[in-house]
Amino acid sequence: xxxxxxxxxxxxxxxxxxxxxxxxxxxxxxxxxxxxxxxxxxxxxxxxxxxxxxxxxxxxxxxxxxxxxxxxxxxxxxxxxxxxxxxxxxxxxxxxxxxxxxxxxxxxxxxxxxxxxxxxxxxxxxxxxxxxxxxxxxxxxxxxxxxxxxxxxxxxxxxxxxxxxxxxxxxxxxxxxxxxxxxxxxxxxxxxxxxxxxxxxxxxxxxxxxxxxxxxxxxxxxxxxxxxxxxxxxxxxxxxxxxxxxxxxx
Amino acid sequence: xxxxxxxxxxxxxxxxxxxxxxxxxxxxxxxxxxxxxxxxxxxxxxxxxxxxxxxxxxxxxxxxxxxxxxxxxxxxxxxxxxxxxxxxxxxxxxxxxxxxxxxxxxxxxxxxxxxxxxxxxxxxxxxxxxxxxxxxxxxxxxxxxxxxxxxxxxxxxxxxxxxxxxxxxxxxxxxxxxxxxxxxxxxxxxxxxxxxxxxxxxxxxxxxxxxxxxxxxxxxxxxxxxxxxxxxxxxxxxxxxxxxxxxxxxxxxxxxxxxxxxxxxxxxxxxxxxxxxxxxxxxxxxxxxxxxxxxxxxxxxxxxxxxxxxxxxxxxxxxxxxxxxxxxxxxxxxxxxxxxxxxxxxxxxxxxxxxxxxxxxxxxxxxxxxxxxxxxxxxxxxxxxxxxxxxxxxxxxxxxxxxxxxxxxxxxxxxxxxxxxxxxxxxxxxxxxxxxxxxxxxxxxxxxxxxxxxxxxxxxxxxxxxxxxxxxxxxxxxxxxxxxxxxxxxxxxxxxxxxxxxxxxxxxxxxxxxxxxxxxxxxxxxxxxxxxxxxxxxxxxxxxxxxxxxxxxxxxxxxxxxxxxxxxxxxxxxxxxxxxxxxxxxxxxxxxxxxxxxx
Ligand SMILES: Cc1cc2nc3c(=O)[nH]c(=O)nc-3n(C[C@H](O)[C@H](O)[C@H](O)COP(=O)(O)OP(=O)(O)OC[C@H]3O[C@@H](n4cnc5c(N)ncnc54)[C@H](O)[C@@H]3O)c2cc1C
Ligand code: SF4
Ligand code: SF4
Ligand code: FES
Numbered sequence: 001x002x003x004x005x006x007x008x009x010x011x012x013x014x015x016x017x018x019x020x021x022x023x024x025x026x027x028x029x030x031x032x033x034x035x036x037x038x039x040x041x042x043x044x045x046x047x048x049x050x051x052x053x054x055x056x057x058x059x060x061x062x063x064x065x066x067x068x069x070x071x072x073x074x075x076x077x078x079x080x081x082x083x084x085x086x087x088x089x090x091x092x093x094x095x096x097x098x099x100x101x102x103x104x105x106x107x108x109x110x111x112x113x114x115x116x117x118x119x120x121x122x123x124x125x126x127x128x129x130x131x132x133x134x135x136x137x138x139x140x141x142x143x144x145x146x147x148x149x150x151x152x153x154x155x156x157x158x159x160x161x162x163x164x165x166x167x168x169x170x171x172x173x174x175x176x177x178x179x180x181x182x183x184x185x186x187x188x189x190x191x192x193x194x195x196x197x198x199x200x201x202x203x204x205x206x207x208x209x210x211x212x213x214x215x216x217x218x219x220x221x222x223x224x225x226x227x228x229x230x231x232x233x234x235x236x237x238x239x240x241x242x243x244x245x246x247x248x249x250x
Numbered sequence: 251x252x253x254x255x256x257x258x259x260x261x262x263x264x265x266x267x268x269x270x271x272x273x274x275x276x277x278x279x280x281x282x283x284x285x286x287x288x289x290x291x292x293x294x295x296x297x298x299x300x301x302x303x304x305x306x307x308x309x310x311x312x313x314x315x316x317x318x319x320x321x322x323x324x325x326x327x328x329x330x331x332x333x334x335x336x337x338x339x340x341x342x343x344x345x346x347x348x349x350x351x352x353x354x355x356x357x358x359x360x361x362x363x364x365x366x367x368x369x370x371x372x373x374x375x376x377x378x379x380x381x382x383x384x385x386x387x388x389x390x391x392x393x394x395x396x397x398x399x400x401x402x403x404x405x406x407x408x409x410x411x412x413x414x415x416x417x418x419x420x421x422x423x424x425x426x427x428x429x430x431x432x433x434x435x436x437x438x439x440x441x442x443x444x445x446x447x448x449x450x451x452x453x454x455x456x457x458x459x460x461x462x463x464x465x466x467x468x469x470x471x472x473x474x475x476x477x478x479x480x481x482x483x484x485x486x487x488x489x490x491x492x493x494x495x496x497x498x499x500x501x502x503x504x505x506x507x508x509x510x511x512x513x514x515x516x517x518x519x520x521x522x523x524x525x526x527x528x529x530x531x532x533x534x535x536x537x538x539x540x541x542x543x544x545x546x547x548x549x550x551x552x553x554x555x556x557x558x559x560x561x562x563x564x565x566x567x568x569x570x571x572x573x574x575x576x577x578x579x580x581x582x583x584x585x586x587x588x589x590x591x592x593x594x595x596x597x598x599x600x601x602x603x604x605x606x607x608x609x610x611x612x613x614x615x616x617x618x619x620x621x622x623x624x625x626x627x628x629x630x631x632x633x634x635x636x637x638x639x640x641x642x643x644x645x646x647x648x649x650x651x652x653x654x655x656x657x658x659x660x661x662x663x664x665x666x667x668x669x670x671x672x673x674x675x676x677x678x679x680x681x682x683x684x685x686x687x688x689x690x691x692x693x694x695x696x697x698x699x700x701x702x703x704x705x706x707x708x709x710x711x712x713x714x715x716x717x718x719x720x721x722x723x724x725x726x727x728x729x730x731x732x733x734x735x736x737x738x739x740x741x742x743x744x745x746x747x748x749x750x751x752x753x754x755x756x757x758x759x760x761x762x763x764x765x766x767x768x769x770x771x772x773x774x775x776x777x778x779x780x781x782x783x784x785x786x787x788x789x790x791x792x793x794x795x796x797x798x799x800x801x802x803x804x805x806x807x808x809x810x811x812x813x814x815x816x817x818x819x820x821x822x823x824x825x826x827x828x829x830x831x832x833x834x835x836x837x838x839x840x841x842x843x844x845x846x847x848x849x
Binding site: 012026027028029030033039040041044045046047048049050051052053054055056057058059073075096097098100102103107110111113115116118126127128129130131134137138141142143144145177180182183 | 291292293294295296297299300353354355356358360361364365366383384386389390393397398400401408431460461462493494495496497500601604605608609610717718719720723761762763764766767768769770771773
């Protein structure tokens with residue numbers, strides 16, 4: 001079985017550098033397996049996050065050879081064997097230790113998004129929604145909150161605009177709520193003033209890294225930007241909000 | 251020397267932020283008490299996020315014949331009648347309303363043609379009953395609860411691990427633990443504590459469970475004097491991935507079989523027809539044609555044996571492999587590619603498609619999967635009062651996988667997510683009422699707290715040099731080899747001796763580095779609960795001298811009527827674990843009648 005040279009970032013907020021480990025791999029191993037092997041045999045205190053090991057929980061985000069990815073979904077045999085493989089923490093968020101960063105920014109932003117405000121049910125007390133009306137929203141609900149899109153967004157990364165900007169993860173959250181057939185709230189003001197959607201200049205970097213393949217820009221951000229102008233007119237907003245809702249079945 | 255720690259005070263502390271913990275916290279907050287929610291991982295990463303197939307609830311949207319009685323009956327039969335009948339009744343009655351409530355909070359389940367919640371087939375369920383979102387139902391559920399919870403004024407403590415519950419002579423007083431990020435200690439003073447810590451699957455080598463499943467809640471409850479029941483019943487999910495080695499154990503949802511997939515051996519035979527036990531014969535198809543028709547027409551056909559309860563399917567796979575009819579890597583074949591069109595598979599099972607494609611290089615729309623049993627779920631847990639979820643310790647409540655009773659000796663797929671909602675809500679409600687009744691202020695014995703803190707720091711300064719990861723791995727091997735799907739007394743006793751040896755070695759673990767996010771230290775501390783629950787499972791498995799559900803004895807292969815009336819109870823007295831047999835609560839006559847009528 002091939003042996004890989006891994007260059008793993010070790011350190012904390014004060015100092016740190018890459019350290020080399022040589023690891024023997026077995027068929028099908030992913031980067032997370034290799035990190036675990038290092039942990040069990042060479043560096044017991046190597047810090048990393050993980051839970052599901054199957055791309056479902058979004059815990060194991062890192063930058064592998066400079067690319068933001070999930071460690072559990074990156075197979076070793078897709079990486080070149082000869083050169084060392086670097087594994088670094090996602091760098092937009094403050095470092096805690098080794099591969100673990102402080103992602104609390106995202107949890108703070110999550111709290112600011114105005115939640116669903118429910119419309120009244122059908123006369124029989126039930127809610128009905130058609131599959132074709134929720135397909136698009138279900139795409140946004142696939143989000144595993146890995147925050148890789150947040151990591152690559154230059155507004156969060158390069159400028160210190162964090163306070164005025166919620167980031168792509170939360171743009172699709174807002175979009176999902178706005179398009180929700182049972183919701184009655186207008187988030188136009190919020191998207192502009194507090195979430196700072198105007199700061200996004202549609203570089204599509206977020207879409208490119210999303211491990212769930214969510215079309216963040218095409219299906220989420222761009223339609224939201226387009227709707228924004230209209231939505232300042234409350235009549236247009238209402239029409240859009242209830243468009244596509246079917247008459248009550250007999 | 252005094253040890254430093256920070257202190258937080260709440261009426262109710264909920265430990266665990268999976269489905270059960272989130273639902274409990276939401277309900278407690280709705281009662282107007284102050285609530286703290288503590289979890290080991292980041293919010294939204296608990297095991298619940300991984301659930302695939304769906305939530306069982308007799309909504310009757312697809313089959314109007316379905317109702318709570320049928321669900322109740324399926325649940326009891328799936329658990330081989332060892333379930334706490336009252337829990338099973340409440341669960342079946344309340345699950346539909348809990349699912350509809352999720353919808354009102356924003357969850358988007360897949361729809362029927364009339365715009366209602368679509369339901370899918372799953373093992374052991376008479377009708378298509380599982381509300382679902384493709385094969386990522388748990389994600390939808392946890393996000394919905396999470397985003398609902400963050401607007402309810404709940405204080406969330408994430409990446410914070412509870413090590414011990416605190417109690418005085420009478421009742422619970424709170425919990426003590428540390429922040430993973432900093433290693434700093436935290437004291438939670440609380441009038442009531444809800445345990446919602448999930449399971450114990452990390453005691454096995456091949457498991458679908460994550461690092462979190464070290465049985466912390468089970469162990470902490472035991473140490474605090476609470477009873478555990480049914481610990482011998484561990485569910486092995488019949489279809490875990492087997493190849494390549496690095497994905498071994500990751501679950502392949504039962505939804506694959508629910509949506510038409512079938513199991514085959516290396517002769518191409520659909521072998522499940524040979525493994526239908528007497529108990530299920532009358533209700534199960536005995537030929538392929540009928541089994542295939544059943545997917546479309548449930549009124550005139552009997553259920554496919556591919557969807558027998560999990561314990562039956564896991565044992566059958568085990569037997570096929572042993573008889574030399576297995577797949578190249580020691581499993582059997584699961585085939586949906588020849589039975590359903592590619593578009594259907596990708597729409598219904600997108601994450602299975604993705605998982606096999608990315609991790610195993612297998613295209614499930616064209617190729618068969620290789621699958622075998624993997625440790626998945628523990629039926630046993632904290633003994634609770636069915637209506638209030640209170641344990642045998644006043645002020646300590648438990649819900650979700652950490653609680654015992656609902657599932658009896660074997661859980662049906664889909665019945666966990668509904669369990670979390672039904673009993674999570676009840677736990678939050680009754681914990682809040684208890685806290686309100688109690689009033690006053692909570693006083694904690696600081697000497698007790700400081701003693702715990704000093705013990706937690708020991709691994710940094712010990713004169714020995716045991717490796718915590720190595721001990722964990724040896725325990726997992728031991729359980730895998732000796733406390734298996736098929737068990738026998740001599741092996742179980744051998745396992746006990748090994749566990750004893752590992753306990754001694756665990757006291758000699760030494761860790762390097764500091765307290766900041768140090769997984770070596772975390773693993774060292776986890777060993778205490780891991781070894782405790784392994785011992786509980788093994789002792790309970792020795793005690794139950796029969797085979798039933800998730801507990802199969804080679805030396806006692808029959809299901810015995812006498813054992814069907816008793817739970818094995820585990821409790822700690824004066825520092826040692828003790829085992830007792832105690833009678834099951836008796837089912838009232840009007841419910842018993844459901845089992846006497848034919849079908
Ligand atoms: C791959 C997979 C698929 C599944 N599919 C289904 C399905 O389709 N349908 C179904 O019904 N069931 C399914 N299950 C089972 C179901 O998902 C779990 O039983 C259920 O989610 C457990 O929920 P819970 O709320 O009890 O615990 P969890 O969701 O596991 O949450 C436990 C919480 O406790 C916290 N915790 C644990 N210990 C501590 C501690 N010491 N201190 C602080 N916090 C702690 C954790 O951080 C976590 O927040 C599946 C399970 C797996 C693994
Ligand atoms: S498209 Fe917008 S949100 Fe996405 S990365 Fe670029 S600037 Fe950020
Ligand atoms: S949108 Fe995609 S990249 Fe962003 S957090 Fe969600 S899953 Fe991750
Ligand atoms: S461990 Fe869950 S996404 Fe990687």
